[in-house]
Amino acid sequence: MTSQPPSSPLPPEQPAEEVPTCYRHPDRETWVRCQRCNRPICPDCMRDAAVGFQCPECVAEGNKGVRQARSTFGGSVVRTPYVTWAILALNAIVFGAQYLLGNRVTLQLAMWPAGVAMGEYHRLITAAVVHGGIFHLVVNTWALYVVGPYLERAFGHVRFLGLYVLSALGGSVLGLWLDPLDQPSVGASGAVYGLFGAIFVVNRRLNMDVRGIAVLIGLNLVITFLFPTISWTGHIGGLVTGAALAAALAYAPKGNRTLWQVAALIGALAILLALVFVRTGAILASLA
Structure with missing residues (x-):
């Protein structure tokens, strides 16, 4: 009497990767992350950076040390009068x-x-x-x-x-x-x-x-x-x-x-x- 070899067990099913959502708008899915803090950000929260995008908080933090341009006598810069x-x-x-x-x-x-x-x-x-x-x-x-x-x-x-x-x-x-x-x-x-x-x-x-x-x-x-x-x-x-x-x-x-x-x-x-x-x-x- 011949016996059949036991069938090899099926590999365990891998859980689907969870789609990240924007840290400010949890109802919006996104795969883009802030280049500084790595938080997921949606298009409304993306701010152009030298490389990639940053979130509003990181942009604001980076601007704290940037001196704002002023007019000749101290007012805000005027492009259109x-x-x-x-x-x-x-x-x-x-x-x-x-x-x-x-x-x-x-x-x-x-x-x-x-x-x-x-x-x-x-x-x-x-x-x-x-x-x-x-x-x-x-x-x-x-x-x-x-x-x-x-x-x-x-x-x-x-x-x-x-x-x-x-x-x-x-x-x-x-x-x-x-x-x-x-x-x-x-x-x-x-x-x-x-x-x-x-x-x-x-x-x-x-x-x-x-x-x-x-x-x-x-x-x-x-x-x-x-x-x-x-x-x-x-x-x-x-x-x-x-x-x-x-x-x-x-x-x-x-x-x-x-x-x-x-x-x-x-x-x-x-x-x-x-x-x-x-x-x-x-x-x-x-x-x-």
Whole structure:
């Protein structure tokens, strides 16, 4: 009787390899891992690295020791001057509202010393977006288009916005003190003159030729005083405020520069507001 050899046992079944899931999104399968910590990461968590990909945490950790690029005077690097474009667009929109709705818009937004004294403080700023006609609008917006991006790249978005708004406010404050109480004024000229003064200061700080901007400022001041319909207070107030603020920003010591610059902007705002309250009190007392 012959016997058959026992059949060889079957090899044990191998368990299927578990598909890894993203460490931040457990419902997403992925075979890609972070090159630094080896955690699985899905496409939404992948960050380009020198080799392969890294997870967001490793990228953030690596960036802690990387010094961020800054503008010439300490602001964030500006690739597109968004603030300048936004101001230009705002001026165009308000002028469109003036065209469509008539004098109602102008009367509500124009600078008017008696109106400010009666509590309409918004006029100190809103006057800078209202214009007396298409030529007035074109002159101011063209000047802003030419000089705005240069200064925005020098100071960064936030500092440039502070410079522009405070220059506009400075022009209105001088008008509040020296203009007749019933005299309205409109236009971005005060803010634009502030930018002219800032360019002069910036170019001096960078040891650049300032003769061109000096001539431009001089010619504009001559025009300001030749035509009685032009608000000289708005121009002078904006010019002085813009130049003073630019000096504070450009000459701030590099050690704790941001702190010095913030203090300069807040201090300028405080001074201008104090002048507003003192003058409005005096106006109300004279009208009582």
